Amino acid sequence: NAGVTQTPKFQVLKTGQSMTLQCAQDMNHNSMYWYRQDPGMGLRLIYYSASEGTTDKGEVPNGYNVSRLNKREFSLRLESAAPSQTSVYFCASSLSGRYNEQFFGPGTRLTVL
């Protein structure tokens, strides 16, 4: 099992460019999440998908969109990148329900110039 995979690992964008971060999991999890990690701020939830076909905003959704393509895949799109979106992005997945831990991908380090 690969667990949670993310592509790309690194990306540099210019302000105003767009890109899509890809995430896939092979654990048959229903729920998937996108976080951003900034120094001293922990992880903040951008969007999540409780199950296939549903997506909801998290704490910091502005400037992002998501697509739950199927049960395995959950992508994050930046339509017009801004320097404030420079961050490390993590995808995670979990079983449904309130008690289950999340499994994290290796992250994408994004720099917006």
Add this chain to the structure above:
Amino acid sequence: AQSVAQPEDQVNVAEGNPLTVKCTYSVSGNPYLFWYVQYPNRGLQFLLKYITGDNLVKGSYGFEAEFNKSQTSFHLKKPSALVSDSALYFCAVRDADGSSNTGKLIFGQGTTLQVKP
């Protein structure tokens, strides 16, 4: 609103000594608490969780955590630290959004653990 705080940015301990990484929480309702570890340039790894029951929870790599309801704390502990335990540690609490299907978490800001030989 749910929240979690890690009062120490960094904890320094000598190898072989016991370690404690502190976490306090604020929740409405029952607390569901988690600890994760992040090694440099890696994703987060799950260590342990408290859902209900015994206040002392055992987890991976010899770590344990003590749930204290009266002090609203969930401190991470290990009896004997290793240099390889040096990493960034996150405490998290489940976000009670009213939906039983979501496992949304609220994370603390993280504590860097430095274990010196």
